[in-house]
Amino acid sequence: MRIQDRIKNAAEHLTPSERKLAAVILSDYPYAGLVSIQDLAEHTEVSAPSISRFVTKIGLSGYQEFQRGLISELKEGQRSPLELHEGNRAIEGAFLGDFISRATQQMAVSSAAITEDQFARISDLLMDPKREIHILGGRVSDSIAFVLSFHLRQMRKGVYHLPANIEAWPEYLLRMKQGDLLFVVDFRRYQPNLLGLSRSAHDRGARIVLMTDKWLSPIAKYAAEVMPVPIESGTLWDTYTPALAVIEALATKIAEDNFEQTRARIKAWDAVRLTEQEKMP
Known part of the structure; x- marks a missing residue:
């Protein structure tokens, strides 16, 4: 324990x-x-x-x-894939079947690690029209952050996915207002630059929502909400499948709870997208 x-x-x-x-x-x-x-x-x-x-x-x-x-x-929290490979249980039988079975078990654990009350609070924060939303992940986990940012941009305005280039971050920090939200995805091995960004956002009055693993990214000390998602697959790679499931659940809940707004936004989004496609040679 x-x-x-x-x-x-x-x-x-x-x-x-x-x-x-x-x-x-x-x-x-x-x-x-x-x-x-x-x-x-x-x-x-x-x-x-x-x-x-x-x-x-x-x-x-x-x-x-x-x-x-x-x-x-x-x-x-700092173990590399090479260290994770040592002593791990080998895949048994059919590789794909066993790997998916392990990921499925971790997905089941994630629903116990995040309470329904916390899940609802974070959904409300992400859809609050008074807050601008800034989203970023780590070297690999930014792919998880991107899924959330893409869905949210189709549901509401004021959603920004920060670029990987840290030289561009001051623009987003200067944009942040009291009460705005920074959603960070940071799994082991935790990134010092994400910690620095979160500290600066916290100092500007932004609220931090952190998705991390059970060992907790150092960003947790600045976070208003921490979602610890299980990532262990028993192989040299941690699995982000449970994290993606949680992100998709958030996006779906927000869309369902705010369907009229979401429908109007997607209609406008598609109208612009299809118009631009028609202009292409």
């Missing part, structure tokens, strides 16, 4: 000082817990013996095991 899950599971049994400690650790997770127990005590104004009792209360033997767990999680 991840350290953050241990902390959340024990939340109702924590003392006021332990809740204060938990809040500090989770606000800068996992880095806040990687300092010495003395430094953590000074930073949180919670005594070292109290920190030791807190660690025991969440089911660990001591502060060293607490830190080993955090370091292990941090390493998991």
